[in-house]
Amino acid sequence: MILLKLTWQSLWNRRTTLLLTILSIAISVSLVLGVEYIRKEARQSFMNTISDTDLVVGARSGPVQLLLYSVFRIGNATNNISWDSYQEIAQHKWVKWTVPLSLGDSHKGYRVLGTNTDYFTYYRYADKRELAFLEGKPFAGVYGAVLGAEVARKLGYQLGDKIVIAHGAGSTSFSEHKNKPFTVSGILKPTGTAVDRTVHVTLEGIEAIHIDWRAGTPIPGLEVSAEKAASMNLQPKVITAFLVGLKTRTAAFRLQREINEYKPEALLATIPGIALSELWRAIGQFEVVLRIITFFVLIAGLLGMLTTLLTTLNERRREMAILRAVGVPPSQVFFLFVLEAVIIAVLGGILGMLLLGVGILLSQPWIAETYGFYLRTWLPQTNDWLLLSVVVGLAALFSTLPAWIAYRRSLQDGLTVKI
Amino acid sequence: MNVIEFANLRYRWKGQQQDILNIAELQIRKGEHAFLRGESGSGKTTLLNLLAGILTPTSGHIRMLDNDFHAMKSSQRDRFRADHMGVIFQQFNLLPYLSIIDNVSLPCHFSKMRKERAGDIKATASRLLEHLKLDNEFQQRPVTELSVGQQQRVAVARALIGKPEIIIADEPTSALDTNTRNDFLSLLFDEAESQGSTILFVSHDPYIAERFPRVIELEEVNQR
Numbered sequence: 001m002i003l004l005k006l007t008w009q010s011l012w013n014r015r016t017t018l019l020l021t022i023l024s025i026a027i028s029v030s031l032v033l034g035v036e037y038i039r040k041e042a043r044q045s046f047m048n049t050i051s052d053t054d055l056v057v058g059a060r061s062g063p064v065q066l067l068l069y070s071v072f073r074i075g076n077a078t079n080n081i082s083w084d085s086y087q088e089i090a091q092h093k094w095v096k097w098t099v100p101l102s103l104g105d106s107h108k109g110y111r112v113l114g115t116n117t118d119y120f121t122y123y124r125y126a127d128k129r130e131l132a133f134l135e136g137k138p139f140a141g142v143y144g145a146v147l148g149a150e151v152a153r154k155l156g157y158q159l160g161d162k163i164v165i166a167h168g169a170g171s172t173s174f175s176e177h178k179n180k181p182f183t184v185s186g187i188l189k190p191t192g193t194a195v196d197r198t199v200h201v202t203l204e205g206i207e208a209i210h211i212d213w214r215a216g217t218p219i220p221g222l223e224v225s226a227e228k229a230a231s232m233n234l235q236p237k238v239i240t241a242f243l244v245g246l247k248t249r250t251a252a253f254r255l256q257r258e259i260n261e262y263k264p265e266a267l268l269a270t271i272p273g274i275a276l277s278e279l280w281r282a283i284g285q286f287e288v289v290l291r292i293i294t295f296f297v298l299i300a301g302l303l304g305m306l307t308t309l310l311t312t313l314n315e316r317r318r319e320m321a322i323l324r325a326v327g328v329p330p331s332q333v334f335f336l337f338v339l340e341a342v343i344i345a346v347l348g349g350i351l352g353m354l355l356l357g358v359g360i361l362l363s364q365p366w367i368a369e370t371y372g373f374y375l376r377t378w379l380p381q382t383n384d385w386l387l388l389s390v391v392v393g394l395a396a397l398f399s400t401l402p403a404w405i406a407y408r409r410s411l412q413d414g415l416t417v418k419i
Numbered sequence: 420m421n422v423i424e425f426a427n428l429r430y431r432w433k434g435q436q437q438d439i440l441n442i443a444e445l446q447i448r449k450g451e452h453a454f455l456r457g458e459s460g461s462g463k464t465t466l467l468n469l470l471a472g473i474l475t476p477t478s479g480h481i482r483m484l485d486n487d488f489h490a491m492k493s494s495q496r497d498r499f500r501a502d503h504m505g506v507i508f509q510q511f512n513l514l515p516y517l518s519i520i521d522n523v524s525l526p527c528h529f530s531k532m533r534k535e536r537a538g539d540i541k542a543t544a545s546r547l548l549e550h551l552k553l554d555n556e557f558q559q560r561p562v563t564e565l566s567v568g569q570q571q572r573v574a575v576a577r578a579l580i581g582k583p584e585i586i587i588a589d590e591p592t593s594a595l596d597t598n599t600r601n602d603f604l605s606l607l608f609d610e611a612e613s614q615g616s617t618i619l620f621v622s623h624d625p626y627i628a629e630r631f632p633r634v635i636e637l638e639e640v641n642q643r
Contacts, residue, residue, distance in 0.1 A: 002528035006514075013516030318511050324473070325508070326577075327501020327529040329494050414473035415506055415589065 003332060007339045010319070014312065018344065021308045025348025028301030029391055030356040032294040033384050037356070039287055041375060047276055049193040050243075052124035054252045055269045057081070057089065057259055058241035063270035064279045070101055070241040071272065073111040073194045077103065080238035085265045089244070092258075094251040097122045099243040102206050102236065105165050105177075110151045112165050112199045114206035114239075120146070122245055125193045135159055136186030139201065142208055142230045145182040146200040149190035157184055163199070165209060177209035180226045204234035244269075298391065302398050305344055309337065309402040313409075320410045334400075334407040341399030342392055349388040353380055421482070422585055422617045423447040423470065428479035430465055438477070439465050441642045445635070449584070452608070452618040454628050457637030463621050466637070467589055470619070471504065472496030484584055501530040505578025505616070507588040512574035513562045520544050520558060523576045526583075533581020540580075547576040551606050568599040575607050582614045590622045604630055 011018050050056075050071050058066045059079035068074045090098040099122055102114030113119075117138045120131050136159045139146055147157055157163065162181040182201055190196055208229040224232075246252055252271055259269035320333050360378040367375055380388075425445040431438045439462045447453045457463045468474040469481060472488055473496075481488040484503060488496060500506075505526065513522045523544035527534040537543040548558055551572040557565075565573065571591055578586050588607070592600040604627065611618050620631065628634045 006517075009516040010514075319514060321508070322512065322514060322525075325471070325500075325506035326526045327497050327504075329497040331494075411473075414468035415471050415508070415587075 003336060003339060006323075007336055007343060010316075011340060011343060017308055017312075021305050021344055022348045022351060024304045025301045025345060025391070025395075026351035026355055028294075028298045029349050029352025029388070030359070032298050032387060033353065033378075033380075034356050034359070035290050035294045036383070036387070037360070037378055039290065043280060043284070045192055046280060048126040049276075050124070050272045051126060052128045052245065053122075053243045053272050054246040054249060055244040055256055055259070056241060056272055056275070057086075057244060057267055057269045060266035060268045063268065063275040064282065066241065066268055066270055067272065067275040067279060069103060070243075071194065073103070073113070073198060077240045079266075080240055081242075081267060082265060083235070083237050083239060085262065085267060086239055086242055089259060089262075090242075092255065094246050094248065094255055095244055096247045097245040099123060100203060100236075100239045101241045101243065102203055102238075103240045105167060105206065105209075107151075107163055107165050107199045108155060110148070110155075110197055110199050112201055112206075114201055114203045114236075116203055119200065122243070123195070125191050125195065129191075131191065131195065132189045134187045134189045136184070139185045139205075142202055142204045142234065143180065143182045143226065144185040144202060144205070146186040146188060147184055148196040148198045148200070149188055150196040151199055152184075152187040157187070159184055159187065165199070165201070180205075180209045180229065203236050203239070204230075207234040207236050208232075298394075301348070302345075302391075302394055305341065305348075305395060306398045306401065309341060309399060310405075313402055313405055316406070317409065317413065320406055321413055321415060324410050324413075325415050330407050330410045333410045334403040337403035337406055338396050338399045341395045345392040345395030346388075349391050353384070353388070420449045420485070421446045422449050422451075422484060423619070424480075424482040426480045426482075428469070428481060429477050430462075430469060430474065431477045432465075440469070440476075442479075442640050443642060445640055447617065447619065447633070449617055450612075450615070451633050452611070452631050453620065453633045453635055454631035455619060455621045455635045455637060456623065456625065456628060457621070457641075458623055461637045462641060463623075463637060467587060467621060470585075470587060471506065472500050498530075501526065502532045503584045505580075505583045505586045507571070507574045507578045507586070507591040509590040510567060510570070510594045512577070513565075513570055515562050517562065519548065519553075519560065519562060519565075519573055522562060522573055523548065523580055525577060527581055530581060533583060535581075537581040544576065544580060547579055547610070548573065550610055551576055552602075567594050568603065571595065571603060572606065575603075575610065579610050579614060579616065583616060586611055586616050586618045588618060588620045590624075591620075592622070592627065593624065600627070 056066060056070050058070055059077060059081050061078050065075065069077050086098070086100060089095065097118060099118045100115055103111060105112040120138045123131055134149065136146070145163060151157070161184045163184065164181050165177050167175040167177065182205060188195065208226070211229050211232065212224045244255070246255065256269040256271060259267050323333065357378045360375055364375050364377070423446065425442045428440060428442045429438050430440040455463070455466070465474065469476060470483070472491070472493070475488065483499065486499060491499065514525070517525070520541055524540045527537050527540050534540065545555070545558060549555070553569060553572055557569065562570070562573070571594070574591065592603055595603055607618065608630070620627070
């Protein structure tokens with residue numbers, strides 16, 4: 001107890017250096033914990049993108065590519081699939097529901113997804129959460145549009161606004177389907193997934209705006225008005241992909257095999273969970289790199305502490321001699337240094353946690369605003385406490401060097417240090 | 420009773436050809452304040468560390484208060500030092516981060532025996548300081564604001580608290596001017612006498628020697 005008091009008072013006496021040392025440890029600790037947190041959040045957000053869908057079906061390519069364009073709205077499909085194939089699989093006895101997806105157009109950089117109202121009924125994200133409307137309702141009629149939360153917020157759209165869809169996926173496409181604007185019928189609540197960045201329209205609408213187009217350009221001299229197009233047969237001939245929900249989950253593998261062996265057309269069915277894991281593994285390599293970097297930052301922080309402890313050794317030589325004189329054994333001199341390091345590490349660790357918690361709390365609104373990514377409030381988990389104890393353990397380990405030097409000296413110096 | 424007893428004591432530093440200390444016999448009785456005079460390099464420092472139990476003799480025996488140091492482990496000697504010895508250094512005796520009272524009470528935290536003898540530690544520390552002419556007003560000051568003479572008196576209070584049997588003073592007056600030195604010695608003697616501690620005063624300064632009932636010339640007892 002007296003040793004703790006002495007260590008504390010001695011530390012307090014050197015508080016400027018101490019504060020800087022604690023701060024350097026705090027920063028490395030908050031960095032290590034922060035990276036770990038962001039990693040988990042990113043993974044969570046990634047895995048949250050789609051839920052409760054048993055199969056994603058598209059033209060034959062790779063499962064990761066299929067998932068990227070159909071769910072993450074990244075990249076383009078190599079091929080479409082025919083409406084007939086879609087219908088045939090949708091009628092399969094194991095299938096409970098399907099949602100068709102038709103991609104290829106955009107609006108001011110945001111992808112336009114042609115689908116039907118089943119999308120709002122069956123699509124699930126995160127932990128089987130349904131899509132919810134902030135305002136309005138699903139589209140009715142050919143030219144209805146439902147905006148993702150980010151699209152509406154960033155572009156400032158409200159219900160009833162008319163939007164024009166551009167051909168192709170680029171943000172600077174000059175070929176717009178100007179003559180057939182869509183009316184915003186609903187705006188979705190934020191989901192933290194690609195849904196927020198999507199403009200949802202009807203499959204029929206997609207068909208209608210392309211009715212007077214061929215090979216990516218309007219057919220000269222043939223312009224069909226919006227009203228006339230709406231009255232024509234808008235049954236799509238092709239779609240890009242579709243989501244499948246099954247009556248029994250166990251049928252997923254069997255149906256997947258059936259679809260992959262489907263004779264009339266080269267199709268690919270993938271189980272989202274498996275493809276997501278595969279995708280995360282592919283892009284998750286950065287995790288390892290980040291971890292290594294933060295580990296070295298931590299070591300740098302601890303080395304800073306070690307340096308401070310070593311530089312104080314000389315000025316504390318007299319202190320040790322006085323303690324020896326009043327009967328402190330060399331082992332306790334050793335312990336004094338370890339105790340000091342432990343106190344510094346514990347304070348640094350706790351300050352680091354505070355820095356991280358407050359930092360995330362303060363940056364939450366900004367991150368949500370800028371990236372549409374809602375960071376949950378950070379609270380230390382078991383793992384974080386574990387890491388903190390590793391930091392304290394390492395600090396204690398590092399401190400054995402100055403402690404050992406002080407121990408040796410206190411044996412040699414005895415009561416007679418001349419300064 | 421002998422407070423300190425040396426018998427055929429020899430000490431030789433590792434790697435040296437010659438003993439630095441070779442004392443056939445030396446005894447200091449209780450209350451017999453002794454002045455140990457020796458030039459630098461005469462083995463004073465080594466002798467002090469042997470007395471404090473930090474070094475152990477190469478051969479021979481040291482008995483302190485009828486305890487054979489030879490039979491004790493180093494941790495037991497540390498304990499013995501905490502219980503029975505007060506040490507005053509040449510200078511820089513105090514921990515700058517502790518208050519004056521805490522500096523004085525320090526030995527009581529490492530020795531139950533001295534704690535019990537001191538009773539109310541703070542009151543005892545304060546009373547000792549007052550006897551040493553450091554009144555209440557002084558006691559509130561930070562250690563760093565004290566003059567060298569005042570610091571040395573605080574060191575005396577620390578050495579004396581809990582009535583240890585032996586006070587080892589290693590040139591405590593060398594940084595003091597003549598007047599301060601005389602005052603310091605008087606206060607040290609008075610307090611040590613009143614609580615029955617025996618002083619072993621080490622110095623090279625022959626002018627102080629006359630105040631001691633016993634003077635030991637290290638050159639004479641040391642037969643190296």
